[in-house]
Amino acid sequence: MKAVMPEVPQQILNWRKRCGADQWDEMWEGVLHMPPAPNRDHQALEGALERWLWTYWAEPRGARVYHQINVASVGGWPSDYRIPDLVLLTPDRFHIDRNEYFEGPPLVVVEIHSPGDEAREKAPFYAELGVPEMWIIDRDAKRPEIYTLGENRYDEAPPDGEGWLGSPQTGILLRAEPGGKLAIRRADDPDSLRLLPET
Numbered sequence: 001m002k003a004v005m006p007e008v009p010q011q012i013l014n015w016r017k018r019c020g021a022d023q024w025d026e027m028w029e030g031v032l033h034m035p036p037a038p039n040r041d042h043q044a045l046e047g048a049l050e051r052w053l054w055t056y057w058a059e060p061r062g063a064r065v066y067h068q069i070n071v072a073s074v075g076g077w078p079s080d081y082r083i084p085d086l087v088l089l090t091p092d093r094f095h096i097d098r099n100e101y102f103e104g105p106p107l108v109v110v111e112i113h114s115p116g117d118e119a120r121e122k123a124p125f126y127a128e129l130g131v132p133e134m135w136i137i138d139r140d141a142k143r144p145e146i147y148t149l150g151e152n153r154y155d156e157a158p159p160d161g162e163g164w165l166g167s168p169q170t171g172i173l174l175r176a177e178p179g180g181k182l183a184i185r186r187a188d189d190p191d192s193l194r195l196l197p198e199t
Contacts, residue, residue: 038085042114042139045182046085048197049110049137052184053088056192057170063107064089070101071109073129077101082122086110088170105130107169114139127153133169142182142196144174 025032038046046067053065065088072081081101088108089097096104109126111119113136126134127149134147134154146165147154159165164173166187175183177195185193 038112038114042085042112044197044199045137045139045142046112049182049184050086052194052196053086056186056189057088057172062091064094071106071126071129071131072101072103074103077103080125082125084109084122085112105132107131108133108135108167110135110137112137112139123147123154133167135167135174137174137182138176140180141176142180143176144182146174 050065050067057063058065065086067086068083069087070077070081070083071087072078077098078101086109087102087106088110089102089106093104093106096102096106105126109122109131111122111134113119119136123134130149132149134149136145136147137143144165146157146167148157148168149155157165157168159175162175164175166173171187173183173185173187177183181195181197183193183195
C-alpha cells in the first residue's frame with residue numbers, strides 16, 4: 001500500500017528513529033520516502049553480491065564497496081539523497097566520501113528491485129548526479145539490467161550471445177541463471193565465476 005502524508009507527525013519520525021526503521025529513509029527533493037526494510041531474500045542477495053565485489057573486484061583494484069550509504073548531489077545533503085543497495089567506488093572518487101553520505105557520483109550504483117519499490121524511479125536522480133553506471137537486479141528472478149549513462153539519461157546494455165551483460169566501468173559480467181541465481185564473474189578471470197546467493 002502506498003500512502004502520501006502532507007506532513008509526517010513528529011511522533012512517527014521519533015518512533016522510526018528509536019526502532020531503527022528510519023535507516024532506509026530517503027529524501028527526494030525535500031519529500032521523505034519511507035520504504036519498508038528489505039526482506040530476507042533481498043538481504044541475502046545484497047550480502048552475497050557485496051562479498052563477491054569486495055573479493056574479486058574492489059580489493060585487487062584498491063577500490064571500495066559500500067551498502068546502504070546515502071548518495072547526494074553537491075550541496076544536496078540532507079534535503080535530496082537516495083540510498084542504493086550497493087555503491088562501487090574507485091580511488092579517483094574517494095574524495096566524495098563524507099562518511100554519512102557521498103557528495104557526488106560513485107562509479108556504479110546497484111539497486112536490488114523488490115516488488116513495489118522505487119528502484120527504477122531513482123534513475124533520473126542518478127543520471128543527473130552523473131553516476132556512470134546503474135545496475136538493477138530483480139530480487140526474485142535475479143535478472144540483471146545494466147544501464148550506462150548517455151546524454152543525461154541511461155541506456156540499457158544489451159546481452160551478448162551467451163546472455164551475459166557486461167559492465168563497461170568494472171569489467172564484470174552478470175547473467176540470470178535457472179533456479180533463481182545470479183551468475184557473476186570478471187571478464188578477465190573465468191575462475192571468479194560464482195552463482196549468488198551461494199546458499
